[in-house]
Amino acid sequence: MFRVFTRKPTTRKGKKVLLSKEPKPVEGPKQCIFLQGRNPSDKTRKLLKDVYELKKPDAAFLSRKNDFVPFEDASLIEKMCYKKEAALFGVGSHSKKRPHNIILGRTFNYGILDMIELGADKFKAMSEFHNMKVLAGLKPCLIFNGPAWDLNQDLKRLKSLFIDFFHREKVESIRLQGLEHALSFTATENGSIYFRSYRILLKKSGQRTPRVELEEIGPSIDFKLRRTKLASDDLYKESCKIPREVKPLTKKNISKDAFGTKLGRIHIGKQDIPRLQTRKMKGLKKTPEEKKLMLRKKKLARKQATA
Amino acid sequence: MDIVNEILEREQKKAEKYKPITVEKHLDVEFDVGTLLASDTNDLDLKVIQRDNERDKYLEALTRDNTQLLLNKVWELPTERIDEAIVVRLPVPKTLLPRSKPVPKPKPLTKWQEFAKAKGITKKKKDKAQWDEQLQKWVPLFGFKKAAAEKEKNWLIEVPQNADPMTDMYEKKASEKSEKVAKNELQRLKNIARARKVKIPRVGIPVTSDKASATQLATAAVVAKASTASLGKFQDKLPKEKEARGKGIHELIPGKERKRKAPIPTPQQEKQNNLNLIDKILNKRPKIDMEKAVAKHIHTEQIQRSEEKKTAKPSKGKRKTKGVNATNFTAKKPKAGKGQRNPNKKATGRKRR
Numbered sequence: 001m002f003r004v005f006t007r008k009p010t011t012r013k014g015k016k017v018l019l020s021k022e023p024k025p026v027e028g029p030k031q032c033i034f035l036q037g038r039n040p041s042d043k044t045r046k047l048l049k050d051v052y053e054l055k056k057p058d059a060a061f062l063s064r065k066n067d068f069v070p071f072e073d074a075s076l077i078e079k080m081c082y083k084k085e086a087a088l089f090g091v092g093s094h095s096k097k098r099p100h101n102i103i104l105g106r107t108f109n110y111g112i113l114d115m116i117e118l119g120a121d122k123f124k125a126m127s128e129f130h131n132m133k134v135l136a137g138l139k140p141c142l143i144f145n146g147p148a149w150d151l152n153q154d155l156k157r158l159k160s161l162f163i164d165f166f167h168r169e170k171v172e173s174i175r176l177q178g179l180e181h182a183l184s185f186t187a188t189e190n191g192s193i194y195f196r197s198y199r200i201l202l203k204k205s206g207q208r209t210p211r212v213e214l215e216e217i218g219p220s221i222d223f224k225l226r227r228t229k230l231a232s233d234d235l236y237k238e239s240c241k242i243p244r245e246v247k248p249l250t251k252k253n254i255s256k257d258a259f260g261t262k263l264g265r266i267h268i269g270k271q272d273i274p275r276l277q278t279r280k281m282k283g284l285k286k287t288p289e290e291k292k293l294m295l296r297k298k299k300l301a302r303k304q305a306t307a
Numbered sequence: 308m309d310i311v312n313e314i315l316e317r318e319q320k321k322a323e324k325y326k327p328i329t330v331e332k333h334l335d336v337e338f339d340v341g342t343l344l345a346s347d348t349n350d351l352d353l354k355v356i357q358r359d360n361e362r363d364k365y366l367e368a369l370t371r372d373n374t375q376l377l378l379n380k381v382w383e384l385p386t387e388r389i390d391e392a393i394v395v396r397l398p399v400p401k402t403l404l405p406r407s408k409p410v411p412k413p414k415p416l417t418k419w420q421e422f423a424k425a426k427g428i429t430k431k432k433k434d435k436a437q438w439d440e441q442l443q444k445w446v447p448l449f450g451f452k453k454a455a456a457e458k459e460k461n462w463l464i465e466v467p468q469n470a471d472p473m474t475d476m477y478e479k480k481a482s483e484k485s486e487k488v489a490k491n492e493l494q495r496l497k498n499i500a501r502a503r504k505v506k507i508p509r510v511g512i513p514v515t516s517d518k519a520s521a522t523q524l525a526t527a528a529v530v531a532k533a534s535t536a537s538l539g540k541f542q543d544k545l546p547k548e549k550e551a552r553g554k555g556i557h558e559l560i561p562g563k564e565r566k567r568k569a570p571i572p573t574p575q576q577e578k579q580n581n582l583n584l585i586d587k588i589l590n591k592r593p594k595i596d597m598e599k600a601v602a603k604h605i606h607t608e609q610i611q612r613s614e615e616k617k618t619a620k621p622s623k624g625k626r627k628t629k630g631v632n633a634t635n636f637t638a639k640k641p642k643a644g645k646g647q648r649n650p651n652k653k654a655t656g657r658k659r660r
Contacts, residue, residue, distance in 0.1 A: 022411065023406075023408035023409055023410065023411040024408075024411060025410070025411060027406055027407055027408070030407050087407030087408075106405065106407075107407065108405055108406065108407065108408070108409075109407075109408055109409055113405060139343060140343065141343045141344075141345070141374055141377055141378070142342065142343060142344045142345070143344075143345050143347070143370050143373045143374060143377070144344070144345070144346040144347065145347045145351065145366075145369050145370065145373065146347070146348075146351050147348045147349070147350060147351075149346060149348075150346070150348060159346075160402070160404065160405075163342065163344060163402055163404065164404050164405070167342050167343070167344070167404075170341070170342075170400055171397060172396060172397060173387065173389075173394045173395060173396045173397060174343075174381075174394065174395055174397055175392045175393070175394050176381070176382070176386070176393050176394070176395060177392065177393070179343075179378065179381065182370060182374045184366060184369075184370035184373075186351065186356075186366055186369070188351060188353060188356060192356075194356075194362070194366055196363075196366055196367070196370065198367070198370060198371075198374075200374060200378075202378075203325075203326070204325060205325045205326070205327075205328045206321055206322055206324070206325045207328065208382065209328050209378070209379050209382040209383075210328070210378070210382075211325060211326050211327070211328050211375070212328075212371060212374050212375040212378055213371065214367055214370060214371045214374065216363070216367060220363070231405075236405065238409070239405035239406055239409075240403050240404070240405050240406070241406070241409070241410045242403075242410075243410040243411065244410075304575065307573055
């Protein structure tokens with residue numbers, strides 16, 4: 001779907017926009033859009049709004065209703081993602097067959113990569129917890145509980161999707177006092193996913209490392225896994241490619257042994273034995289005549305070589 | 308000793324005052340400190356989770372333990388102080404997440420860039436504005452101010468002596484400019500085509516607004532002559548006609564690719580080449596075509612078997628001798644064309660049409 005623009009941009013601004021949309025080796029945080037599907041229920045709308053609150057600086061909440069079914073035709077999502085430069089999306093809808101339906105997904109190159117449908121069984125909004133919330137834009141701690149996350153293929157991908165949704169951005173360093181938000185995802189074998197959000201309280205422990213206490217700040221959602229539409233392995237692999245600029249360079253022929261000593265392997269060319277300088281002796285020294293003869297021979301050889 | 312015990316006791320009391328920071332887990336929790344991620348693969352207490360009133364408490368306790376473990380890992384990392392805040396340096400994230408767009412491909416070089424690279428030509432930065440002696444002011448390199456300055460400067464253009472005195476020099480200048488723009492656009496499109504590996508047809512002889520040069524005309528004539536079905540083989544030659552040479556002809560006329568002759572080898576090289584050739588011939592071994600060999604082997608075996616069948620005497624008594632009109636109906640349809648036909652023998656079975 002990626003297109004090379006053969007038509008030149010006419011304005012400087014247009015050129016800048018096109019340049020900013022080009023793929024980069026290091027990408028910033030993924031933008032997210034939240035859409036309303038056909039007849040969204042109040043619950044789904046509030047739920048998406050709460051997830052939007054958690055995601056805030058990198059998200060847009062589109063409040064208009066859209067008459068579409070993502071699992072049948074996702075072209076609207078692709079279009080909106082292209083328009084808003086977003087790579088993540090959430091859609092809320094409600095029907096008799098699938099009540100309180102939430103679809104979370106991501107795109108790659110403006111095409112759908114993964115799409116996972118979740119049913120919101122129970123939902124307690126952020127506003128129903130009457131306490132202090134965390135600052136917007138903090139990098140949360142992501143806690144995944146339960147062995148099901150690694151056993152089920154769908155849940156495996158959902159875990160990756162949740163990390164993609166909430167990890168915010170790759171950072172090099174983090175302020176210790178800024179670690180005050182924890183998101184917990186608990187999955188059971190029967191496809192229930194419990195989403196909880198806590199504020200971390202750092203208490204004294206008598207040591208350098210503090211004692212952690214949690215306070216639930218919401219939203220608290222009980223999801224049920226419904227349909228999924230996962231990317232093929234090829235596409236997923238392609239999307240996970242690391243650009244060469246970012247890949248750490250491996251140094252060849254350097255190794256470390258068990259004691260931590262640095263070892264290097266050196267390759268030396270073949271030794272030229274006939275030219276080896278052995279012990280010099282007066283008897284083997286060349287006379288001036290011999291030297292002259294050698295010179296003449298050399299010259300002749302050179303001439304022949306050039307001819 | 309009393310003092311030591313006292314201190315130890317005091318420390319213990321102090322420690323008792325606080326809740327512990329250690330957590331016991333059956334299986335080790337996996338961490339990715341770079342993304343602040345902890346995955347606990349220990350089994351959950353499903354009974355408790357199923358109960359509505361106990362679920363939240365259980366989840367909170369579980370998450371607290373795992374968060375504590377994660378933060379213990381974070382607190383182990385080296386810290387820094389950056390304007391009044393204590394900051395830890397996070398390691399590189401382990402979890403691989405998909406990108407939003409594919410890895411950027413290196414931009415294909417244009418023809419000029421390729422040439423410049425081969426020749427080592429680097430771009431020289433020009434000044435944004437230049438001092439114009441005639442106008443006595445700074446004129447920018449491009450833009451509307453440059454155009455205005457040009458207009459001001461060229462209020463009069465001399466007609467050269469060798470040109471037609473009635474030529475409109477302004478018009479000529481404008482057409483030259485538009486031609487330049489068109490050429491640039493064409494080259495841009497050509498570069499795009501080259502980058503995408505699209506074959507584009509050759510445009511042919513360039514047509515300029517002025518008179519074509521002798522070489523261009525000669526090229527055009529040669530190409531036109533070769534544009535018959537027989538590639539101009541039966542076209543007559545004009546008296547004193549010269550074969551046009553040079554760039555463009557060989558590409559335009561099919562089957563006229565230039566073959567570069569190899570340089571004349573030196574005596575040593577020639578000798579070496581000949582020796583190599585002899586060596587090659589002498590060292591030759593018969594090539595074995597495995598498929599062919601196998602097929603041959605199978606064929607000989609088959610022949611041998613058929614020979615044996617022919618020579619072997621039919622076993623006595625078992626086979627009944629057939630009469631002249633012995634009818635032998637079998638389910639198999641008689642097939643023609645296999646083996647020699649015996650016109651004396653009557654074909655068995657019903658006549659099939």
